[in-house]
Amino acid sequence: MGMVEEAFRGIWPDREIKYDFSIKYSGKFKGYNANVKMAGGKIMFSLSRNWKQISKDIKIGLLQELLARLFNEKITTPNIDLYHIFLKKVHIAVPKTKTEPMLEESFGRVNEKFFAGIIEQPNLKWNNSSTKLGSYDYGSDTITISSMLKNADSEMIDYVMYHEILHKKHKFSSKNGRLHYHTREFRSSEKSFPNSAVIEEKLKHLKPARSQAKKKFRFFKFF
Ligand SMILES: [Zn+2]
Structure with a gap:
C-alpha cells in the first residue's frame, strides 16, 4: 500500500x-x-x-x-x-532568507513595543494583493504585506504587521477538525494595539471599494 x-x-x-x-x-x-x-x-x-x-x-x-x-x-x-x-x-527550521528594509523596520518596532523583542524575525515580503493586506504562512515562516501599504502611515503598516506577528505567536487551535486562527485570545491581543479602531477605519479606505468586506486580514494558505 x-x-x-x-x-x-x-x-x-x-x-x-x-x-x-x-x-x-x-x-x-x-x-x-x-x-x-x-x-x-x-x-x-x-x-x-x-x-x-x-x-x-x-x-x-x-x-x-x-x-x-x-x-x-x-x-x-x-x-x-x-x-x-x-x-x-x-x-x-525554516531558513530566513527574505527581508525588505521597510518591513524589517516595522517588524522591529512592533516586536520591541509589544513582544519585548522576543519574536524571531520571519521572512518578510511584499506582494501586490488588493484583497488581503497581510498574511502569515506557517510552512515558510513568512509574513507578506500588501504593497498597498507602502505609502501608508507607519502606524498602519505596524498594525497589519502586529496582526500577522500575532498569527506567528498564537499559531492556531484545532476543534472538531477545523482550524481556528482568530481565536478569542487572538482578538483580545489584537485590541491592545493603541488606536486600533481608528486604524481599522483608515485601512478600509486603502481597499478597492468593492471588497470592503470583513475579509481584510483574511489569513490564507497555511500549509
Ligand atoms: Zn488574521
Missing part, C-alpha cells in the same frame, strides 16, 4: 478508493508548503522538496489534511494532530 492509500485508509477505512494517487516533490514551494489537485480520477499531491526528509507519520498527517480539504470534510486523526504540532514548530 502506498503512502497516500495509507493516509486515505487512516481517515476512511471502508471507503472505496477509486482514485489514482501520485506524490511529486517540487522545488517551487517555499518551506514546507504543499497542495493537492484533483482532475478526473487523479489526485495529485505536490509537496515541497523539504518534505522528503520528514518522517512518514507526519507526512501522512499532511496528506490527510489535504484530503480532508479536498473533500471538504472535517477530520481529525492522530497523524493530523502530529502534523499540526510539526507546523507549529517548523518555523524554527
Whole structure:
C-alpha cells in the first residue's frame, strides 16, 4: 500500500478508493508548503522538496489534511494532530532568507513595543494583493504585506504587521477538525494595539471599494 492509500485508509477505512494517487516533490514551494489537485480520477499531491526528509507519520498527517480539504470534510486523526504540532514548530527550521528594509523596520518596532523583542524575525515580503493586506504562512515562516501599504502611515503598516506577528505567536487551535486562527485570545491581543479602531477605519479606505468586506486580514494558505 502506498503512502497516500495509507493516509486515505487512516481517515476512511471502508471507503472505496477509486482514485489514482501520485506524490511529486517540487522545488517551487517555499518551506514546507504543499497542495493537492484533483482532475478526473487523479489526485495529485505536490509537496515541497523539504518534505522528503520528514518522517512518514507526519507526512501522512499532511496528506490527510489535504484530503480532508479536498473533500471538504472535517477530520481529525492522530497523524493530523502530529502534523499540526510539526507546523507549529517548523518555523524554527525554516531558513530566513527574505527581508525588505521597510518591513524589517516595522517588524522591529512592533516586536520591541509589544513582544519585548522576543519574536524571531520571519521572512518578510511584499506582494501586490488588493484583497488581503497581510498574511502569515506557517510552512515558510513568512509574513507578506500588501504593497498597498507602502505609502501608508507607519502606524498602519505596524498594525497589519502586529496582526500577522500575532498569527506567528498564537499559531492556531484545532476543534472538531477545523482550524481556528482568530481565536478569542487572538482578538483580545489584537485590541491592545493603541488606536486600533481608528486604524481599522483608515485601512478600509486603502481597499478597492468593492471588497470592503470583513475579509481584510483574511489569513490564507497555511500549509
Ligand atoms: Zn488574521
